[in-house]
Amino acid sequence: MRITEHPILEFLRGEEISFFFNGQELKGFEGETIAAALHAAGVRVLGHSHAMNRPRGLFCAIGNCSSCLMDVDGEPNIRICVETLKPGMRVETQQGKGCLR
């Protein structure tokens, strides 16, 4: 959920753009991170752990913890909490450890 009114801060969002999450078209704003756009769209489960298949979500949001690794435009293990959203990006849930192209 996006904050529309705030007592202290004003959010200057970029242009609204489309991207794809597992093939589904979603909207986000230019300049924000992929994680922010997915969160705003209500997506909290970003993947599953390799060994136990437990759901993984956003935890640190500053590129420290590796909880948010996803496949972006075919490249695996992208920390989506620090990767900026771009128009038409294809963000996919990663299967396993990911393969380099």
Place this chain on the structure above:
Amino acid sequence: MPKVKETEILIVGGGPAGLSAASAAANLGASVLVLERDEKPGGQLIKQTHKFFGSKKQYAGDRGYQIGDLLIEQCGNNPKVEVWTNTTALGIYEDGVVTAEGRAKHLKINPKKIIVATGASEKMITFPNNDLPGIYGAGAVQTLMNVHGIVPGRRVLMIGAGNIGLIVSYQLMQAGVEIAAIIEAAPTIGGYLVHASKIRRAGVPILTSHTITEAYGNESVEGAIICKLDEGWQPVSGSEQDLKVDVICLAVGLSPLTELCFQADCQMKYVSELSGHVPVRNEHLETTRPGLYVAGDVSGVEEASSAMVEGRLAGISAACSLGYGEDIAPKLQAEALAELSELRAGPAGQKTLRGIMNLMDKGGAVC
């Protein structure tokens, strides 16, 4: 052969300590390069919407993000300061070369002096299902809310009643999110009572001597079980409460980000008052590796106010060791040290002072 970037002072980390170090050193005439892994410098300051305490010299009365903007501007206006964003330091080598990754390039830097101002990372606590989506570090909640303008959920359980737990709870309330409760395992509230009173006045319970026993939910958090702790910090049976929340926020402390110090072979010491392993350093913040200084949370977790003063002190000390401002540096260093003593005069500061005494003492368990 790839080019090596030459600089007089390399600063790793563009948060409050790093930026303060950069302008202090540059003001004395040294040329400075700052490495910042994020897209924008300012560190965690840019997420702070509360007003700072302290004295005017530490920007008391200003909100954190305003102080961040000011520090960025100071560095931006100084031709002696260069800031490389989206750049992560990778290693400090025996010959003094520092490597970094920036915009998909491998970079080499050859500085005369290094200031490590890498900050801290959030701690985790153990309880069943603590890996469920919907459980965040307090910093992540601040990033989502105050940088991106997105709330993490509808109803939050906050764990930890230190200043971070209290401030982030208040910020969540400002963003229209309900706080089910703030729980704190210790018998007393750790943060400033001025923050706690604001929250309590709004009707949010702050439950001391309480802990979380488990989180539950199918694919993400749907609730949490909390319970009371007795005087021996043991769960009181029958005191369990089930809170329906979709967010659990952890504000359970920070650990200094000291990987580079370990790797650079600085002598390290575990000091609980400083929140973990920290580099042994002298009064002017130089570590046991000559020419390598530290400032801010990496040398002991405190607050942004003291991180800025430590940054200034390290910047002056590093510049002075290169021959800049030798006439005025001692006076500036004394001023910074006096400000640090003033900032550490309160009860929380006493703990830090004990930690620093322990750290400067050459005895004890050293690793």
